[in-house]
Amino acid sequence: MPTTLESVVRERLAERDILLMTHIVLGYPSFEASLEIVDAMVEAGVDLIELQIPFSEPIADGPVILHANQKALAAGSTVERCFEAAHSLSDRHRIPLLFMTYYNIALQHGLEAFAKDTAAAGLRGAIVPDLPFEEGEELLDALAAHALDPIFIFSPNTSDARMRAIAERARGFVYCVARKGVTGAETDFAALDAYLQRCRAATSLPLALGFGVKSATDVAAIRGKVDIAIVGSETIRRIDEQGVDSVGPFLRGLR
Amino acid sequence: MPESRGYYGRFGGLYIPEILVATFDELIRAFEDAKADPSFWAEYEALMSTYSCRPTPITFAGNLTEDLGGARIYVKREDLNHTGAHKANNVMGQGLLVKRMGKRRVIAETGAGQHGVATATMAAKLGFECTIYMGEIDVERQRPNVFWMERLGATVVPVTEGSRTLKDAINEAFRDWVTNMDSTHYALGTACGPHPFPEMVSWFQSIIGTEAREQIQQIAGRLPDRVYACVGGGSNALGIFSGFLEDEGVELVGVEAGGHGAGSGRHAVRLSYDDASVGVAQGYKTWFLQDRDGQMQHTHSVAAGLDYVGVSPILADLHEKGRVRFEAATDTEVIDALARTVRREGLIPALESAHAFVQAFKEAPSMSPDQVILINQSGRGDKDIFTVADAFDDPKWKAFIREKARAYDA
Ligand SMILES: Cc1ncc(COP(=O)(O)O)c(C=O)c1O
Numbered sequence: 003m004p005t006t007l008e009s010v011v012r013e014r015l016a017e018r019d020i021l022l023m024t025h026i027v028l029g030y031p032s033f034e035a036s037l038e039i040v041d042a043m044v045e046a047g048v049d050l051i052e053l054q055i056p057f058s059e060p061i062a063d064g065p066v067i068l069h070a071n072q073k074a075l076a077a078g079s080t081v082e083r084c085f086e087a088a089h090s091l092s093d094r095h096r097i098p099l100l101f102m103t104y105y106n107i108a109l110q111h112g113l114e115a116f117a118k119d120t121a122a123a124g125l126r127g128a129i130v131p132d133l134p135f136e137e138g139e140e141l142l143d144a145l146a147a148h149a150l151d152p153i154f155i156f157s158p159n160t161s162d163a164r165m166r167a168i169a170e171r172a173r174g175f176v177y178c179v180a181r182k183g184v185t186g187a188e189t190d191f192a193a194l195d196a197y198l199q200r201c202r203a204a205t206s207l208p209l210a211l212g213f214g215v216k217s218a219t220d221v222a223a224i225r226g227k228v229d230i231a232i233v234g235s236e237t238i239r240r241i242d243e244q245g246v247d248s249v250g251p252f253l254r255g256l257r
Numbered sequence: 258m259p260e261s262r263g264y265y266g267r268f269g270g271l272y273i274p275e276i277l278v279a280t281f282d283e284l285i286r287a288f289e290d291a292k293a294d295p296s297f298w299a300e301y302e303a304l305m306s307t308y309s310c311r312p313t314p315i316t317f318a319g320n321l322t323e324d325l326g327g328a329r330i331y332v333k334r335e336d337l338n339h340t341g342a343h344k345a346n347n348v349m350g351q352g353l354l355v356k357r358m359g360k361r362r363v364i365a366e367t368g369a370g371q372h373g374v375a376t377a378t379m380a381a382k383l384g385f386e387c388t389i390y391m392g393e394i395d396v397e398r399q400r401p402n403v404f405w406m407e408r409l410g411a412t413v414v415p416v417t418e419g420s421r422t423l424k425d426a427i428n429e430a431f432r433d434w435v436t437n438m439d440s441t442h443y444a445l446g447t448a449c450g451p452h453p454f455p456e457m458v459s460w461f462q463s464i465i466g467t468e469a470r471e472q473i474q475q476i477a478g479r480l481p482d483r484v485y486a487c488v489g490g491g492s493n494a495l496g497i498f499s500g501f502l503e504d505e506g507v508e509l510v511g512v513e514a515g516g517h518g519a520g521s522g523r524h525a526v527r528l529s530y531d532d533a534s535v536g537v538a539q540g541y542k543t544w545f546l547q548d549r550d551g552q553m554q555h556t557h558s559v560a561a562g563l564d565y566v567g568v569s570p571i572l573a574d575l576h577e578k579g580r581v582r583f584e585a586a587t588d589t590e591v592i593d594a595l596a597r598t599v600r601r602e603g604l605i606p607a608l609e610s611a612h613a614f615v616q617a618f619k620e621a622p623s624m625s626p627d628q629v630i631l632i633n634q635s636g637r638g639d640k641d642i643f644t645v646a647d648a649f650d651d652p653k654w655k656a657f658i659r660e661k662a663r664a665y666d667a
Binding site: 057058060061062064072080081105106107109110131132133136155156157158159160164179 | 275428549
């Protein structure tokens with residue numbers, strides 16, 4: 003396997019014109035089910051997966067993922083079990099897996115221990131949506147020491163200068179939030195061009211676009227504009243409504 | 258990019274999703290501009306002296322002083338503010354800032370409902386649209402405040418996620434804000450959250466301490482020996498303490514919500530029990546009631562306004578520096594102190610404020626009669642009539658409610 007997350011992404015991009023990154027909440031609806039969901043995602047050809055360690059105060063997440071966080075915690079999802087689950091998933095699957103969680107989870111685990119255990123679990127990096135780079139030096143150093151990539155976020159109201167400052171610290175790819183708001187609402191993909199041009203100008207890393215990607219039409223609309231389509235809330239919504247078995251067919255139908 | 262990220266010692270900061278960074282930059286700029294503009298504070302004082310009841314008086318509690326037989330007890334009357342609590346100070350200040358920023362809509366979280374009513378009032382007066390997020394449990398226990406918010410034209414959204422109290426209302430307000438930041442200002446109600454909120458809210462509330470320092474010297478002839486305030490997020494405490502921070506001889510005492518007491522797991526004490534640890538949530542770093550994994554825990558207090566997992570980073574720092582002493586008052590102590598204050602002084606403190614009275618009553622007897630105690634009565638207790646009547650198990654009140662219900666059913 004190539005050494006960096008970025009090179010894995012680029013290698014995959016040589017084979018297909020848009021990659022797919024999906025998201026799950028560890029322990030939702032149960033640990034067993036979340037492992038099955040990941041298996042189904044990999045089988046459906048997904049290229050990267052975010053594994054969210056649930057947090058009681060997920061301020062950047064919309065209602066669907068918020069609810070999944072709370073259900074997972076109520077069902078007994080602990081950070082320790084999340085690490086165990088991540089470990090067994092990376093043993094089973096070769097695609098890059100990333101942690102997504104809020105800063106307090108890493109902080110309480112110990113930033114160095116968090117990075118060490120994340121690497122030991124076979125993950126490639128972490129997305130921490132409530133940690134601006136100005137507050138993140140210690141975690142960034144710890145991640146770097148364990149060859150893990152921090153995934154940073156651009157948003158439509160991030161200034162050009164700030165995008166460049168973020169790009170200096172970003173590794174792997176950049177997560178471009180498609181619009182204002184939280185995860186899981188509607189997005190007008192046609193209006194994105196100017197924003198995505200700014201993102202491209204700020205970084206040479208691959209770009210991933212998320213927030214509101216939920217159909218083959220959405221993926222078609224951003225094909226050729228970004229490198230990775232991120233599907234988050236929609237998978238959880240499907241699982242809630244139609245069960246784990248609906249994941250494979252849904253994802254296969256996206257591109 | 259802001260020069261300061263609002264650190265007080267190792268507490269505070271600005272831990273926000275990228276989508277909000279530009280909004281916070283704008284808010285910080287607007288706040289810095291307002292602070293540097295003397296006409297802004299003048300406009301604020303003028304508004305507070307005509308629309309609210311500023312300066313609020315200090316009352317000598319002669320009967321309690323006599324009963325307790327120690328220090329002379331004085332009460333700063335924030336309950337006499339329009340809408341009945343110190344919350345109005347912060348809200349009217351932020352309202353003027355919203356006008357400066359040219360926004361048209363305000364949102365807020367509320368626990369007791371006091372901050373929600375104050376925000377809805379401000380919105381009605383200044384002509385803003387208003388949405389209030391309130392935990393479902395608090396909606397149930399503070400119905401009179403919900404009634405007034407709606408009459409004032411606000412939309413009250415009950416929050417059904419999480420523990421369904423104040424912290425969850427804050428999360429929902431943030432979710433609204435990340436969607437509507439162009440038109441909307443989030444008027445956070447206490448000295449918590451990401452920078453600049455702790456500093457900004459404390460700045461507006463400092464009007465309490467500035468007045469109190471001058472008044473107490475006039476009335477009591479000296480500075481107080483001790484100043485007591487209840488601590489939810491910390492805004493009324495920082496408001497009154499700010500007047501005395503430089504006066505080394507003045508001991509500052511913050512009183513937290515002891516709920517069912519130490520070791521019960523049913524309280525909201527971050528600083529004076531051993532149950533909290535330092536973490537980052539809701540955009541800032543402070544002491545939180547959380548488990549080992551970093552998940553926020555359920556809190557409890559008879560006073561909805563103190564029922565919160567975190568505490569102002571400014572107070573966390575003053576605690577660490579030893580400048581403010583922290584104590585806790587339990588639910589039963591609070592009800593007793595409230596009953597006593599009503600009966601002996603004809604003052605009706607809010608359940609939140611009664612926490613400060615508890616600690617003052619504990620300490621006054623061992624102080625000498627030439628010493629002076631100042632208690633911040635952050636709000637009035639009328640809003641708590643349902644909770645207090647239940648605590649007193651008042652038979653006539655129950656009969657009245659039953660009668661009312663029968664009349665509605667008829
Ligand atoms: C009357 C009153 N006092 C105190 C508080 C606690 O807030 P803070 O600690 O910010 O003053 C509240 C909060 O709702 C309140 O309504």
